[in-house]
Amino acid sequence: MRKIVIGDVQGCLDELRGLLDLVDFQSSSDRLIFLGDLVNRGPKSLEVLEFLYSMDDCVLNTLGNHDLHLLALTIGNRPYREKDQSMKPILDSKNKINLIEWLRHQPIMHEEPASAAIMVHAGIHPSWDIMQARSMAREIESVLQSNNAPSILTEMYSDQSWSPDLDGSAKINSIINCFTRMRFIDKNGVCNFTEKNAPKEVGDSLIPWFMSEEMKIKDKSIFFGHWSTLGDFCYKNISCLDAGCVWGGEMIAIDLDDPQKKIKYKSFISR
Numbered sequence: 001m002r003k004i005v006i007g008d009v010q011g012c013l014d015e016l017r018g019l020l021d022l023v024d025f026q027s028s029s030d031r032l033i034f035l036g037d038l039v040n041r042g043p044k045s046l047e048v049l050e051f052l053y054s055m056d057d058c059v060l061n062t063l064g065n066h067d068l069h070l071l072a073l074t075i076g077n078r079p080y081r082e083k084d085q086s087m088k089p090i091l092d093s094k095n096k097i098n099l100i101e102w103l104r105h106q107p108i109m110h111e112e113p114a115s116a117a118i119m120v121h122a123g124i125h126p127s128w129d130i131m132q133a134r135s136m137a138r139e140i141e142s143v144l145q146s147n148n149a150p151s152i153l154t155e156m157y158s159d160q161s162w163s164p165d166l167d168g169s170a171k172i173n174s175i176i177n178c179f180t181r182m183r184f185i186d187k188n189g190v191c192n193f194t195e196k197n198a199p200k201e202v203g204d205s206l207i208p209w210f211m212s213e214e215m216k217i218k219d220k221s222i223f224f225g226h227w228s229t230l231g232d233f234c235y236k237n238i239s240c241l242d243a244g245c246v247w248g249g250e251m252i253a254i255d256l257d258d259p260q261k262k263i264k265y266k267s268f269i270s271r
């Protein structure tokens with residue numbers, strides 16, 4: 001059984017179908033692991049969700065910030081705004097409840113033990129070891145699937161960084177931010193959620209989370225998306241698979257058995 005990992009889709013259904021053709025995807029024997037941000041900004045968010053929902057038994061998605069934003073608009077109390085318009089067809093869909101329930105039951109972090117691989121949308125805080133990362137992920141997943149989900153989803157819009165002394169909603173917010181929004185940290189491990197550029201355009205005061213000398217998880221491959229300005233990028237055994245398809249770049253897939261080989265599909269969107 002092949003395990004195929006795919007970077008950010010963001011409503012780019014046509015490119016996703018093109019990429020699946022390129023890798024000769026077979027739903028009867030292959031598994032797809034998405035790195036989050038299935039929806040928003042691109043032209044066909046509803047169609048992407050419907051397509052993946054229809055293949056539920058061979059698909060999983062590590063939740064991204066845009067996926068959580070969709071949950072906040074539907075089961076949370078986040079008000080709809082003009083910039084959410086690419087997700088309006090989902091909000092108006094007759095199938096909304098099924099699609100949203102499917103999405104809210106997806107993991108925050110996924111592991112493939114046979115490949116010693118971890119998948120997350122944005123990152124894992126360098127100070128977390130694997131046991132801590134697992135327990136944080138399970139905590140967020142159980143909250144998202146609980147009756148507390150509406151308030152958590154409504155309150156998650158903060159730039160709360162990770163700190164071991166947090167508790168309550170500040171702790172929940174910080175864990176969600178690390179898994180789904182993190183790019184840079186400072187030398188004290190404090191997350192910066194505003195800088196979105198590539199590392200070479202950013203001063204020395206900020207480093208990518210995965211380059212931290214404090215990085216506790218060293219013996220596993222980590223695959224993440226979210227960082228389109230970083231693009232197709234590897235550092236040691238840590239790989240970014242978001243090459244900004246929705247911004248006119250490419251969508252990337254890898255087979256976990258041969259992760260060095262990137263399969264790329266050019267976006268139909270012009271830059």
Ligand SMILES: [Mn+2]
Nearest residue numbers: 037064065226
């Ligand atoms: Mn993202």
